[in-house]
Amino acid sequence: MAHLSDENMERARRLVAVYPERRSALIPLCHLAQGQDGWLTPEAMEDIAELVGVTPAEVYGTATFYDMLHTEPVGRHVIAVCTNIACMLEGAYELLEHIEEHLGARVGQTTEDGEFTVEEAECLAGCDAAPCVQVNHRFFGPLDSAGFDRLADDLRAGRLAGEVPRHGVLCRVERSVGLEASSAEGAERRERTS
Numbered sequence: 001m002a003h004l005s006d007e008n009m010e011r012a013r014r015l016v017a018v019y020p021e022r023r024s025a026l027i028p029l030c031h032l033a034q035g036q037d038g039w040l041t042p043e044a045m046e047d048i049a050e051l052v053g054v055t056p057a058e059v060y061g062t063a064t065f066y067d068m069l070h071t072e073p074v075g076r077h078v079i080a081v082c083t084n085i086a087c088m089l090e091g092a093y094e095l096l097e098h099i100e101e102h103l104g105a106r107v108g109q110t111t112e113d114g115e116f117t118v119e120e121a122e123c124l125a126g127c128d129a130a131p132c133v134q135v136n137h138r139f140f141g142p143l144d145s146a147g148f149d150r151l152a153d154d155l156r157a158g159r160l161a162g163e164v165p166r167h168g169v170l171c172r173v174e175r176s177v178g179l180e181a182s183s184a185e186g187a188e189r190r191e192r193t194s
């Protein structure tokens, strides 16, 4: 029995069909599974492996290469604090220290209530809003300690649910037009490689 929901299995099959090679769908499927569970569970990785024709170890090996994919449980909100040069000069380390104290979770840890995971990040390409953080890959900045506390309160209270969906959800609108999956040529090639 699959771990991915019926709906996500259906979406996964449509995604696989978009690519000439099944394994090219591996990363999009990881995001799909992360959108379902908030992180990449071993069970989801088994489903993905079967769908794209690789081993679960290959899915794991690929997923662990990318910062956006989490193979361990994380909080509903992943707070990534940039400490690269522009943010560092604007107080990123002081902000990070404050965040760790305020949330009671160090870098790499999740708060006991499962609400927040703290990460330290390299340049997030938001240098004009330094020091900046991303929450579930949505930008906030420039932020000082008081600004972060307000942000954390709003997130906890669900006041930003419209802007920041829970971790794993990258977009809430599925593309229904554009590139159509199964060209005859693609199907033929998949056949040969399966």
Ligand code: FES
Binding pocket: 082, 083, 084, 085, 086, 087, 088, 122, 123, 124, 125, 126, 127, 128, 130, 132
């Ligand atoms: S240095 Fe922090 S976003 Fe670029």
